Amino acid sequence: MRKICSLLLSICALAVLAKPTLAQELPSGHMVDHLDVIPGDPSYLTIRGVFDESLFSAIQVETGNTPGKFQVSIPQAFLNNVTLPQKEMAFAEEDGVKRVELQEKISRTGGGNVDFLVDMQIFTSTGDVSLELDREKSDGQQLAFALKPMRKRLGSQDRERARSQISDPGIDDMAASAGRGERQLKPMASQARDAVMLHPVAALLMYQQPLQLNVSVLNASTKDQNAQRLAILLDRQQRQKLEEQVGMRLEVTNISSVREGMVLPKTKIYFRPNFMKAALALSEVIPGEQLVEQMPSSHKGRMGTDVEVYVGENFE
Amino acid sequence: MSKQRQIRTVVGWLLLISVSILPKGILAFPEYTAKLNAIKLAETLDKGLYRDLRISSVFVKNRTNDEHFLQAVLEDGSSQEWKLDQIYEWSLKDQLQLTGNRVLVFPSSESTEFGILDKNEFYRLVLTSQAYVKTYGEHDLLEGKRMTYGIRRFRMLHPGEEEQFATDDQGNRFRYVLELDNGGREIFTYLDAYQLMNNGAFIQEPLEDDIILSQPFLVRELVALPRQVEDELRNIWRFGVEIIFDQNIALTPDLIPYQIVEQNLRDPETGLRKNQFFIQVMIPNAEKIREVPGFRTLEYLQHVEVVTDVEHQQRIFLKAQINPQIFELPPFVEVTSNNSIVVNFFSVTDQSVTRRQQFLESRIPIAGLQSAFFSYPQETEFERYYLQAVEQIRSAQRQSNLHLKIETYLNALDSLHEAALQAQNDQEIAQALLQRDTLLKTLPDLIISNTQRKILESTQMEQDSIQMEETRRQLLSHLDRAADFAPQREQQQKIASLRNILR
Known part of the structure; x- marks a missing residue:
């Protein structure tokens, strides 16, 4: 009886001690439940299950030895045998992925620990795609791999051109980067040149008067036809006066609306560098009160527009 | 003009007009979304609260291959179809709550892409941050520019505060107040908090080189700088105004923009109303707390004075009336090491600069660059x-x-x-x-x-x-x-x- 009691006590003690030890030793990891392909641009291979986001960085994606073949290794992952009885899955070829082969690898290491991972062989429909883990679309319930079309390989001339485009910004870009406080990134000679070139008198020396003034009219009011009415005013009634004043042909290149909800109380005129006089002339002919400002760097991507008029609520 | 060209012009105008008369409200929030987004949204809403009811489960359903919506089963056993525009509206009205003190935010009122603000994470970040990087928004004079301000205090909007039930133009309610060292304050919605977190707007440990604005610059004096030749080739002259402050100006010239304001005012001499133009050079993080004498005239500038911007916090303007006919060149701002900012103005007497006559005499286009x-x-x-x-x-x-x-x-x-x-x-x-x-x-x-x-x-x-x-x-x-x-x-x-x- 004493023997039985001591045996029971020992078992209880072992059970009490063993449980936390086991819990401490169990590493966190992933469980793969299901695979799916979502076609689109880009297409996604999604893996549903339970995932530990802190381990995403250990997931490896390697390009296979043949085009269109990828090897994805997910350490500390198990396959859910209930939801994934088959280890090979086929998909519609037009979805971007032809086939996925899954393999669960469990091995015992020194010290009684267990290493486990899931290897996936992914075969895509075409060879000119790359596969990468999309961290933004991945979370605790899903892993998303994006299949992105590979960019065309650049020839040496293209590379040279691309490099020059990256390293040689225009003066507008320089002004913009100065605005972003990035001037210290440029070489000293370039900084000195900026200091000279951004001065209005230097700008005047570099100025080539264009023959055409391109104006964009945008409705920033609650009255639907304000942009159109202003464009007609400029084009039909004020054209000659404006052209004589600014010394350029007037061209209304765009009439449209700004996004919903953006309403300006006063009409605003944005101008590119060296078009201040033209903006002022427009302000003089537009009825009501206007604000005239230099075009922010965020607008400078809209090439071909010298002056932007945001028609405000005050336009009658 | 040939007949073909006339037709082209008419068609062009009709196209432009048809675009311009489209009602602005036509771009409403979509009812359906893509499959992946719907799946993600369903997972996000799962076990959250809809009004006072726990959401037991959420499924993705579809109308067509590309149009997906949600089906929610609530704890009372009811099942509802949820379109995306409904979810969007509920998120604005606090009728959807996620688990773990998180909230759903939609960055655009025209797209179903959504984000999740973890409020606890936001509080921890903002309470341990020393500086706030403000990026100025659309149609601000500082649009796109970034300035870093010291943080004094973060708090929730108190009940009874004016802004408590106010919303931004997208309908997001204001929730939080960030008080800055310079006396300014920023009010945030959940969406603002989400975007600011993602944009790295809160600095916990500033670097030595970071310029963090704290006390506002107090304007002390205006000094007129005499006229001197700037360009003898074109007979361009420079004159200026030096604005003297109480401290060193930790701003770069690109953060001191200008605008020209047209105002319909009564002429003091004739009493008739007419449009007048004023140049306003804006100095951010600055205050005028005492009378600073200006100048009645300075070359072609009239009524030169420092005024407070009544629409924005901690901003002042150097304001002067101009005649738009003779205002040829924009001002040029320099920040000195003597607690001052110099605003240079230019007078141009050489009319060949604009070459108007050349245009009027010859309208033959010259092939070349359109760029200025x-x-x-x-x-x-x-x-x-x-x-x-x-x-x-x-x-x-x-x-x-x-x-x-x-x-x-x-x-x-x-x-x-x-x-x-x-x-x-x-x-x-x-x-x-x-x-x-x-x-x-x-x-x-x-x-x-x-x-x-x-x-x-x-x-x-x-x-x-x-x-x-x-x-x-x-x-x-x-x-x-x-x-x-x-x-x-x-x-x-x-x-x-x-x-x-x-x-």
Whole structure:
């Protein structure tokens, strides 16, 4: 009886001690439940299950030895045998992925620990795609791999051109980067040149008067036809006066609306560098009160527009 | 105009008009979304609260292959179809709560892409941050610019505060207040908090080089800077206003923008209403707390004064009335190391600058660049020489030593000559020759004046013979160049007599 009691006590003690030890030793990891392909641009291979986001960085994606073949290794992952009885899955070829082969690898290491991972062989429909883990679309319930079309390989001339485009910004870009406080990134000679070139008198020396003034009219009011009415005013009634004043042909290149909800109380005129006089002339002919400002760097991507008029609520 | 062109013009106008008259509200929030987004949203909403009911489960359903929506089962056993526009509306009205003190946010009112603000994470971040990087929004005078402010205190909007039930233009309610060291305050919605977190707007440990604005700059005095020549070639003059503050101005000139404001005011003399124009140079993080005397007139500026921006916190304007007809060049701002900002204005009397007459006389288009600037430094050979000339001319204009000034101008002439030889089109060659002619118009008088002065100096003070010989040689060389392009007979005669003296 004493023997039985001591045996029971020992078992209880072992059970009490063993449980936390086991819990401490169990590493966190992933469980793969299901695979799916979502076609689109880009297409996604999604893996549903339970995932530990802190381990995403250990997931490896390697390009296979043949085009269109990828090897994805997910350490500390198990396959859910209930939801994934088959280890090979086929998909519609037009979805971007032809086939996925899954393999669960469990091995015992020194010290009684267990290493486990899931290897996936992914075969895509075409060879000119790359596969990468999309961290933004991945979370605790899903892993998303994006299949992105590979960019065309650049020839040496293209590379040279691309490099020059990256390293040689225009003066507008320089002004913009100065605005972003990035001037210290440029070489000293370039900084000195900026200091000279951004001065209005230097700008005047570099100025080539264009023959055409391109104006964009945008409705920033609650009255639907304000942009159109202003464009007609400029084009039909004020054209000659404006052209004589600014010394350029007037061209209304765009009439449209700004996004919903953006309403300006006063009409605003944005101008590119060296078009201040033209903006002022427009302000003089537009009825009501206007604000005239230099075009922010965020607008400078809209090439071909010298002056932007945001028609405000005050336009009658 | 040909008939075909007329038709094209009419069709173009009709297209533009049809775009412009589209009602702005046509772009409402979508009802359906893509599959992946719907799956993600369903997972996000799972086990959350809809009004006061726990959401037991959420499924994705679809109308077509690309149009997905949600089906939610609530704890009372009811099942509801949820379109995306409904979810969007509920998120704005606090009718959806996620588990773990998180909220759903939609960055755009036209897209179903959503984000999740973890409020606890936000509180921990903002409470441990020392500085806040403010990026100025659309239609602000500082649009797109970033400034870093010290954080004084973070808090929730108190019940009864004016903004508690106010919303932004998208309908998101304001929730939080961030009080800044300079006395300003920022009010955030959940969406703001989400975007600020993602944009790294909160700095926990600032670097040594980071400029963090704390106390506002207090304006003390305005000083008029006298008129002086800026560009003798075009007869451009500079004058200015120095704004003196109580402390060093930790701003770069690009953070001091300007605007021109048109106002319909009553003329004090005639009593009639008319539109008047004011230039306003804006200084951020600044305050005017006492009367600062301005100037009634300063060259062509009238009523020059410092005023407080009544629409924005901690901003002042240097304001002055201008005549838009004579306001040719924008102001140029410099930040000094003497607790001040200098705003330079320019007066241009040379009307060839705008070349209006040229346009009126000839309307034949010249093929070339539409851009106002050359796209330097991705330069053609022409641009390389032309920009070199511009740099030399600007350098000469800042040179106080007349002798060196002439040397630099002559180098600029050489650069312009090279630029003209490299020109690829009519516009380029016209530009190079125009600048050359502008230089040639002024240079003979400068050379004559400098030679006279040097001759007088040499008679008044003793110089060593080698130095004198070198100066004499240079002056003769200048006179030889001047003789080539001096247009007036009187100038030619002077040059000849000066050459005789030097020989």
